[in-house]
Every structure is written in C-alpha cells, then in structure tokens.
Amino acid sequence: MGDKANAHPGAAGRATAADHPASVRNVVLVGHSGSGKTTLVEALALTAGAVNRAGRVEDGGTVSDYDEIEHRQQRSVQLSLVPLDWDGYKINVLDTPGYADFVGELRAGLRAADAALFVVSASDGVDGSTRVVWEECAAVGMPRAIVVTHLESARADFEEMTRICAQAFGADDPDAVLPLYLPLHGPPGPDGHAPVTGLIGLLSQRLFDYSSGERKESEPGPEELPLIETARNRLIEGIISESEDETLMDRYLGGEEIDLGTLVQDLERAVARGVFHPVLAAAPAAPGARQGLGTVELLELVTGGFPTPLEREAPVVTTPDGRARQVTACDPDGPLVAEVVKTASDPYVGRVSMVRVFSGTLRPDETVHVSGHGLADRGHEDHDVDERIGALSAPFGKQQRSLTHAIAGDLACVAKLSRAETGDTLSAKDDPLLMQPWEMPDPLLPLAIQAHSKADEDKLSQGLSRLVAEDPTMRLEQNQSTHQVVLWCLGEAHADVALERLRSRYGVQVDVVPHKVSLRETFAARSAGRGRHVKQSGGHGQYAICEIEVEPLPGGSGIEFVDKVIGGAVPRQFIPSVEKGVRAQAARGVAAGYPLIDVRITLRDGKAHSVDSSDAAFQTAGALALREAAADAKIHLLEPVAEVTVLVGDEYVGAVMSDLSGRRGRVVGTEQSAGGRTLVRAEVPEIEIGRYAVDLRSLSHGTARFDRVYARHEPMPPQLTDRIREQTQGNP
Numbered sequence: 001m002g003d004k005a006n007a008h009p010g011a012a013g014r015a016t017a018a019d020h021p022a023s024v025r026n027v028v029l030v031g032h033s034g035s036g037k038t039t040l041v042e043a044l045a046l047t048a049g050a051v052n053r054a055g056r057v058e059d060g061g062t063v064s065d066y067d068e069i070e071h072r073q074q075r076s077v078q079l080s081l082v083p084l085d086w087d088g089y090k091i092n093v094l095d096t097p098g099y100a101d102f103v104g105e106l107r108a109g110l111r112a113a114d115a116a117l118f119v120v121s122a123s124d125g126v127d128g129s130t131r132v133v134w135e136e137c138a139a140v141g142m143p144r145a146i147v148v149t150h151l152e153s154a155r156a157d158f159e160e161m162t163r164i165c166a167q168a169f170g171a172d173d174p175d176a177v178l179p180l181y182l183p184l185h186g187p188p189g190p191d192g193h194a195p196v197t198g199l200i201g202l203l204s205q206r207l208f209d210y211s212s213g214e215r216k217e218s219e220p221g222p223e224e225l226p227l228i229e230t231a232r233n234r235l236i237e238g239i240i241s242e243s244e245d246e247t248l249m250d251r252y253l254g255g256e257e258i259d260l261g262t263l264v265q266d267l268e269r270a271v272a273r274g275v276f277h278p279v280l281a282a283a284p285a286a287p288g289a290r291q292g293l294g295t296v297e298l299l300e301l302v303t304g305g306f307p308t309p310l311e312r313e314a315p316v317v318t319t320p321d322g323r324a325r326q327v328t329a330c331d332p333d334g335p336l337v338a339e340v341v342k343t344a345s346d347p348y349v350g351r352v353s354m355v356r357v358f359s360g361t362l363r364p365d366e367t368v369h370v371s372g373h374g375l376a377d378r379g380h381e382d383h384d385v386d387e388r389i390g391a392l393s394a395p396f397g398k399q400q401r402s403l404t405h406a407i408a409g410d411l412a413c414v415a416k417l418s419r420a421e422t423g424d425t426l427s428a429k430d431d432p433l434l435m436q437p438w439e440m441p442d443p444l445l446p447l448a449i450q451a452h453s454k455a456d457e458d459k460l461s462q463g464l465s466r467l468v469a470e471d472p473t474m475r476l477e478q479n480q481s482t483h484q485v486v487l488w489c490l491g492e493a494h495a496d497v498a499l500e501r502l503r504s505r506y507g508v509q510v511d512v513v514p515h516k517v518s519l520r521e522t523f524a525a526r527s528a529g530r531g532r533h534v535k536q537s538g539g540h541g542q543y544a545i546c547e548i549e550v551e552p553l554p555g556g557s558g559i560e561f562v563d564k565v566i567g568g569a570v571p572r573q574f575i576p577s578v579e580k581g582v583r584a585q586a587a588r589g590v591a592a593g594y595p596l597i598d599v600r601i602t603l604r605d606g607k608a609h610s611v612d613s614s615d616a617a618f619q620t621a622g623a624l625a626l627r628e629a630a631a632d633a634k635i636h637l638l639e640p641v642a643e644v645t646v647l648v649g650d651e652y653v654g655a656v657m658s659d660l661s662g663r664r665g666r667v668v669g670t671e672q673s674a675g676g677r678t679l680v681r682a683e684v685p686e687i688e689i690g691r692y693a694v695d696l697r698s699l700s701h702g703t704a705r706f707d708r709v710y711a712r713h714e715p716m717p718p719q720l721t722d723r724i725r726e727q728t729q730g731n732p
Contacts, residue, residue, distance in 0.1 A: 018090045021309045021330045021409035025302050026092045026356075028109040030137075031119035032127045033098030036149035036284075040119060041082050041095050043284045043292030044299060048084040048091075050396070079105040079342050081354055081411055083394045089303045092411045100129050100702050101491035103441050104473030105342070108422065110136070111438045112341045112356040112411060115143040115306035117298075118169070122148050122156035126168040128649070128703030134169050135675060143274040143306055144169075147298060151183060151283045154193040158183045162279050169277060171675075175238040179279040180267075181297060182228055186211060196283060199294060200224060202232040203263055208297070213289030215296050239263055242270040264304075271305035278305070309409025315339075315358050316436040320371050320384050325433060327359050332407040336360030336368065338426040339435050340417075343470045345505055353414045355406070355426065358435070362406040362414070362426070364392045369432040370417065372424035383419060386429045390416030421469045443475050443488035444708060445693040447495045448516070450485065452509040460485075463506035467498060474498060481518035481595070492694055517686045519594040519724070520638040520713050526551040528604075529629030531621035536612065543609035544617035546570060546578050548625045549602045550633070555712050559586055562602040570606035574618040578603055581622030590630035592637060592725045597713065601626065637721040638713035639685050646680040646696065648704035653678045655699055663688035664717075683711060 018024045029037045045051045082093045094109040096102075110116065116137050120126050137144055146169065148161050162179050170177035184198035184207065197211040200220055205228065207220040220228075236258065240248045243266040252258055270276035280301060282294035314329035317337055328334045342354035355362065362368075367388045392412045393400035406412035420426065423440075427433040451457035464485070468476045475488040489495040502508045528549045535542045553560065561579045570578065586596035606621075644665070648656050657667055657680060665684035673679050689708065696704050716724070 017403045017405050018407055018410045021332065021407065023088060024090050024092065024309050024407075024409045025115070025306050026094070026113045026309065026409070026411065027115050027117050027302055027306055028094040028096060028106075028113035029117050029119055030096060030106065030109075030130065030133050031098055031121075032124075032130055034124065035098060035119045035121045037095055037098065037119045039284050040147065040149060040282055041093055043282065043295050044093065045082060045084060046285055047291045047295035047299065048086050050082075050084055078102065078344070079109050079354070081395050081413070083396075083411070084299075086299045087303060090410070091299070091302055094411075099491075099493050100697060101489070101494035101497075103490065104471065106133065107438060107440065108341045110142070111339070112354075113142075114309055114312050115145075115302075117302075118144060118146045120146060120148055120161065120165060121150045122158060122161045123150045123153040125161070125164055128701050131168055132703060132705075138274075141274045143272055144277050145271065145301060145305070146177070146277060146279045147294070148279065148281050149283070151196045151281055151293070154191060156196075158196070158281055165279055175234070175241065176275060177277045177279060178235050178238045179231065179281075180235070180301075181208075181281060181294070182231060183281055184209070184224075196281070196293060199281060199297065200228055201297075202228055202235045203260060203267075205232070210283075210289075210291060210293040213286060213291065215291050236263060238276065239267045239270060242266070242273075242276045244269065268305045271301070272307040272311065317433050318436075320432050320434050327433070329359075330408045331359055332361050332409075334359040334408065335431050335433065336362065336426065336428045337433055337435060338362055338368075338406075340420050340422055340424045340426070341411075343420070343422045345466060345470065350416060351418060351420075352400075353417045353420050354411065355414050356411050357406050357408050359408050360428070361408065362389075362392065362412065364389065364402075364404075367429050368426045369429045370420045370424055370426060371432055371434040372421055384432065385419050387417055387419055389414050389426075422472045440472050441490060442707065443473055443490050443494075444706070445489045445491055445495065446515040446690060447487040447489055447498070448484045448513045449487060449499075449510040450513055452511050456509050459506065459508045460510065463502050463508040466506060467501060470501075471498075479516075479518070482516040484513070484516055486515065490693065491697065515690055517640055517690075519592070519640075519716075520597045521589055521591050521594050522596065522598045522636050522638055522715075523550050523552045523630070524634040524636050524715075527629040527633035529625040529627070529632070531623065531625030531628065533617050533621040533624060541609075541612035542614065542617040542620075543612035544574070544606070544614075544621035545608075546606035546618065546621045546625050547604045548578075548582070548622070548629060549604055550626070550629045551600050551602075553598045553600050555598055555714070557598045557600075559583060559597065560600040562600060564602050564604055565606065569608075570603065570618070571608050571613070574608060574613060574615065575603065577615045577618035578606070578622040581619030582626050584619070585623035585626045590627055591635040594637065596626075597638070636715040637724060639687055639716045639720075641683050641711050641714050642686050642689065642708040643711045644682045644684050644689065644692075644706055644708050646682070646704055646706040647673060647677055648680060648700055650676050650678055652700045652704060653680065656680055656696070656704065657682075659695070659699060660684060663692075685714075685716075686710075 031037050080095045084091045094113055096106040096109040146165050148158055150156055166174040166177040181199040181201055183196040184200060185194035186197040188194040198209040200207055207218045209216045240252050280294055280298055282298055283292055285292040309330045314327050317325045317327045319325055327337055337359040338355045338357040340353045341356050344352050367386055370385050370387050372383050392403040392406055392414060394403055403412055423437045425435045451460045464476055468474050473490055477486040479486055487498055502510060530547045533542060533544045563575050582601050590596055646656055660667060660682045663684050665682045667682045669681045671679050696706055
C-alpha cells in the first residue's frame, strides 16, 4: 500500500488484456452526486498515465470543452468503465451515478466489482442513501474503503470527516473505520485557509509531499511525529484486533514493536476480508501537475488490499431449463460464464454490452449462447439464442480500444450482441448456462406517454423496446384497462433521461399525459331492468325482450350470470346471447365509462318471436336491460387500493405515517427492523401514490424505500366520485 517504504510515483498507462485473474482488480466507486467520484477517476487515470492531463484522453488530439462537458453529463447518469494499468495490475474502475434515480446502474456496478470505494465529500458529509448502500455491501461481505474528497474546500476538516465516517459506517465497530494517513497543510492563504499539500503515513511514518505536482517522499520533521502518535497507535490496535494471528495482540500489549511488514500484510488481509475499512484522502491534480494528492496511496490500496477475482465465490449457475450446475470460481480455462452488466446504444457501432467474465475466456468473433430469463414483467422477453459477438474492447474516454481476449475476472465491452440485454448470461453455444440475476430495484413512478405524431407512432414500439433493453430498472406496461402506454421509472430524473433518449437516440417524440388508474363500477344495491329491442319496419325485423335483476357481490367476485328463466320465455339458444350482451355492456361501464365488476346478473324473464328474434337482438336487449337497471340504482365508483410497505428510519416514522394518512391511507401495522428502521404497513388508494416514489425520497432524505402490491378495489368517497363523473361527462 501507500505506506510501503519503497512506494513509487507511477507506472505506465494504457490498459491491456489481463492474462491472469490475480493481476485484475475490479473496484466500484460509490457516493452521492457531487461527492467527486468522476473527478477522482480522472485523477487516478492521470496518475496511472492513462491521460496526459485531467479529463483529456491521450489520443494525439484534443477534446472540445463542449464534448468534454457532454461526456461528463452522460457519465453522471450511467455506469462507466475506466481500465487502468498500475504496477503490473489491471484495475477496472467502475464509476457509478450518484443520483438515487439511477440506483440500477449502481447495483450493476456492485455486481461487476469485487470491492467498493466509498467517496465522501469533506464539505458535504455522508448522506442517507450512501449509508444504505454501505449496508447492502456489508450484508454480502464486500470489501470497502473510504476516500475523502474536496479537501481543497475552505471548510474541509479531514479529522472531523473521519469521525463522521466511523459513526456512519462503523456502527458495530468504530475501530474498523480508521485513517491510514493524516493530511499535511501548507501555509495559510489570505483567507486563512491552509491547503492540504501532502500526507503522513501512519504506519511507515513517512511524509508524502504533493505540493510540487509530483509525489515526493521524505522523513517527517520532529514537529510532525507527535501529531500522528495517537492516531498511529489506534490504527495499529485496530489492525491487530482484526489479525488472524491471535498472538499478535498479546505481543503488542507486552511492548513488542510489531514489524511494519507484518502490519501491512495484516492490514491488506483485513481489508480484503471486508472487516477493516481504511479511510484515505484525495484531491485532484493542479493544472500542469502529474499526480493528484493521495492517488498513489489509493492505487496501492486497490492493488494491495482489495481482493482478486479469484477470491470471489463462484456464481450460482444453472442450465436454461433450471438444472443446477457447478462452476469453478474464476477459472480462465473453465466453461464460459459471463454476464451483461450494462447495455448501451452507440450511433456508430450499434449496441455495446459491458460484460463481466466470471469463468472461461471470451474471444472476439466467437459464437456464444445468450440466455435471459426472469424479467418478462418489465417488458424483457425470455430468450435463448446463439449470437456471434463482434470485437472486444476496453473504453478509453470516448474511444474503444480493441482487446484480444477477456479472461475470467476481467471486464470488457462487446459489440454486435443484438439480442443480449442487461442481466443476460453469455456462455458456450454447446454448453448453455444461466446465472442467477441480481436484485433490481422496482420502478414505482408511472410515466404515461403517447406518440406526438403519426410518424412518431410508427417508431414508438421499436424505440421503447430498445429503451427497456438497455435499462432493466424500467418497466414497460401496455395497460389494457386504461389503454395507456406507461413507462415505470425510479424517479423524475430517470423519467427525464428516458424521454431524452427516446428523442435523441431513437428519433421518437412523445407527449406525457396524466396517468390513469384502473377505476371500476359496481351496484350499491339490488336493482332490476328490462331491455326491449323491437324493430319491425318491413322485411326481417328484430325482436328481443329480457328482464334481469342485478345484485352486488363481495369484492373480487367479478361478474356472475345466472339463468332463472321459466317456461322457455327466452329460448335456450338465446340465453348465451343475453349473457354476451350483458357482459359487453359491463365492460363498457354503466355510469362513468369504467368496467362493471362484482355483481350477479340474473335473467328472470323475457319474450321472443319465432321469426324476428336473433342472437344480435338478444345481445342488444341484454345491454339495454343492464343500462336500465343502472339508471334506477346507486352506482359506486371503485378505486384500486394498494398494500404499501415502507421501510424507513425511526426518525422519519412519524412524518411517513402522517403523510400516508393525508393520502387517505390506513396504517395497518408497524414492526421494528434492523439498523434503527421501522417497517410501516398501510393500505392506500393508488390514485394517491402516483408520485409517492418522489415524495417519500424527499420526506426521508433518500433513506426510505417502499413496495406496493394491488390489494382490491374499494368505493371512492362521494366527492371524488362526483368530480370524476363530471370530468367523464365533460370529456366523452
């Protein structure tokens, strides 16, 4: 790590194909928007020699300011891969979006990585959503480290930020979250702010000065050593307490000086096991500088402390028909098992798939089997197809550099997979396999859309299918009840990006329309109706009379048709015609145009003509009878009610319950959950929770999540019923 006595300032730069999993490190950057993740990636790339100045790709040309800004904005809402070479290792850095709406991209990054680097701003602190992701990583034992950014801010305080991180991330063991370095400050400026110019290694007691733009190592002065004594002792105790050598603590407490090499090895093991989480500091390089502060230390932590792909458990794999299959963890010579973790469309090369290889070796121009199951409810069809892949490449800024192969443990971009979607498995065509998919967040914000013009209508279906193929966190619904096309998204920003991609990538302009919920009608009390359809104007006439009785049934009963005709008043061959007419009218509604449900319709009597009665006549008479019965009865308008469960921090429970009550919700119970959270269960009308995904995020500062499941239809309050009927009459 950076505390090694012979740490060197850099290594040459362009990423190449890895030849052994032990030389690969896959790390995902996690943090809220504005924490400095993308700037940190650029600083790491500069230090590793992948770029010649911050944000500029070393391609012999230049990048315009507009293109650079546009590229950074695109990266801010999607997962991006930046491969680096450092000291003989290939480091795949996965930069994730900081916006909560793009948690699907974050989950994909966690799936593809073997360790996580949490980026927190010294001026902004740790937000609630970052804590939630930390807990997700802790639940699966993913190794984690923390890097503090924005140290150049006048109000930055590294020591205070380290304390906050220990509170936020080390609830069970604060001594497992400790700094490896302390910042060195230069002379104060005119505003009194003393900038950070270097770091002091707590273990090696070496000084690393970045003030010249390059890392220079030296002995600390006598005035600096006392500043680190307390922090150094605490770090050593924290490392030893996590050591697998149980004698080390006794030796340390007995006064023995523990060898630096032993401490570094134990530190690296503890980090790789996910039981110790070091805190580091980083700052971007100044103009013209070759290295950003703390970037060398961070790269050495990644290569020395983060686990190799060999240490990751083998994925759960089955055959496409569900039979279990054992696969050796990360074997380049094993059966091919790779997973598409991101799908994007490029206007020049078509669809590009970012792939993590878990077993075997992926090579260009070979035919692979693509298996995709389990996302049919989100508009993704199940498929098992063979496809010939195109070139393999590694991203380099906006460019793609070709790769000769991608071994188990590595990541690569694959061109020309026209059928593969995010979450799909790639395997050998003669040995098809399927990985268990990772958990996708459920999109709960509806966006109802319609084509802007006839030309857009012709392209809408294809554009939507491509859109959801790229993003499994989006669900496409063709609602048969409301006849709306609905994109279910994770939030407003997610919806805005979807609309922009439809317009800019696929040339489809759409209009957003109010989202409708599936209302229903039912009878409040028993009623009767008579349908008379008699037309005799020369030639073959029409004659059908039927008398029905309608009574309400319990919720969920649907429509029940009963024949109680006596004496053949309605001939047997026409009774199905009456039922067909009644059901057709029920589907059209009897009051406000919404389907009728939960009633029993009994055919009591009727009349027929030996010549003029027909199937069509009795269908019409049945519909007329139902309309007459409705005209003389009170009709309830029914609204769908959802069972809502909200997992929220205890400090926000009162606000959440009050908000649910304001939405006509009924809280049916609460129960304590782990981590100082409460699970609130409620029943809420769906018409009241259309924007709940957005409102709950604001209410809980991004820390709560909720699920909703349709429960039943219930009568709406009279005032709402009257309002909807007025709207229906005004908009036939």
